[in-house]
Amino acid sequence: MEIELEKINPKFVELFTQTYGFTEAEFALFLTYFKPKTISKKDYYLRAGEVCKSKAYLNKGCARNFVLDDQGHERILFFAFEDWWLGDFDSYYSGKPGTNYVQILEDSELLVISKENFQKAEKEIPKLQQWYSSKMLRSASASRNRIEEMKTLSAEERYLKLMEQQPHIFQRIPLQYIACYLNIEPQSLSRIRHRLTNKH
Amino acid sequence: MEIELEKINPKFVELFTQTYGFTEAEFALFLTYFKPKTISKKDYYLRAGEVCKSKAYLNKGCARNFVLDDQGHERILFFAFEDWWLGDFDSYYSGKPGTNYVQILEDSELLVISKENFQKAEKEIPKLQQWYSSKMLRSASASRNRIEEMKTLSAEERYLKLMEQQPHIFQRIPLQYIACYLNIEPQSLSRIRHRLTNKH
DNA sequence: CGTCTATTTGAATGTACTCAAAAGCGGTGG
């Protein structure tokens, strides 16, 4: 199955051709390693217990990445939108069954590249390594920042910060999931929102 | 200044010669890039605002890595002991001034390697890259796990988990710092400990 | 011994929680 260039998010093309300087030939080769895949709302790209054997570029749609805690409650680690990559980092690199669920929240289009194909691509296009080691760095750095936020901020402050930094989330994600992401009970989030709107 | 092999933590030697298969010559070369440094209790290896231009192996002693939050309160990210590496990851890789303080808690011996020397070493000993990309992975993974803990566990549970997983910390680190690390007020930690000892 | 810091104890407060139920919203089928 061929991937049609017109249907690909321009950011994808830009990332590899501009930022990482792929030649046209390299980019075309790189693309051949991907397979398009569509997943419907509420279905899963990945479940805990599975080994994550591919990276998936989220071309269109959105998803949530969560784990289950000891009591079986969902804990949302992050939401993914267009131009994000889906997967379970730890499982992908360790080759062991992972703990992450990736559930699709809107009918989505993915570009999936298997681990084998990615490794081939890496050998043929060494620039690829720069891309993912910088991605790794940013991911580690983002994790550290999120720890800080969870430790430092009150529920209300976490809500306000999210509103300020990623207001688009509120356009597409149900409040209950946002509450879970912020580690607030849905009832409490509702009260916080009530309090804030009545303040002014 | 030469580094005396006998004074180096055997784990350091083992890591590079065994785990990463450095030849004797490679290891000897690698060592020449390091400079020993001693820092006294309460002094700093690194302060916020400085650019982190080196990696430091903590050969002996211990340290705490912290940042200041918006209100100027210290937030301890982790403690470092023998066989850890000190620095500000983000600043090191970005080349920009960092946010981390690294304060020495016991008179310590470091082996310091500058960014330039490390880059030289990388070129001469390609195996080195494997080492730090796997270090990066583990660090990112550890960060994600800590997010989970902070979100999921109560103050008492966080305390008990630390007691179970890293009891040695309590031998060397003042309770106030442990409280800060666990994101608990020192008074609350004291009460938790009181409650738990009286339970039995 | 005196000073400074760390730890403990006391009392009052508040934030976010739990349990419970009502209201709102969206989709489906009659």
Place this chain on the structure above:
DNA sequence: CCACCGCTTTTGAGTACATTCAAATAGACG
């Protein structure tokens, strides 16, 4: 188009955990 069902969000009441402010006690160091 309306009625019903399921799911999301809001509202209410009571509770618990950890906090703050304040002060006492204990420990470390010169």
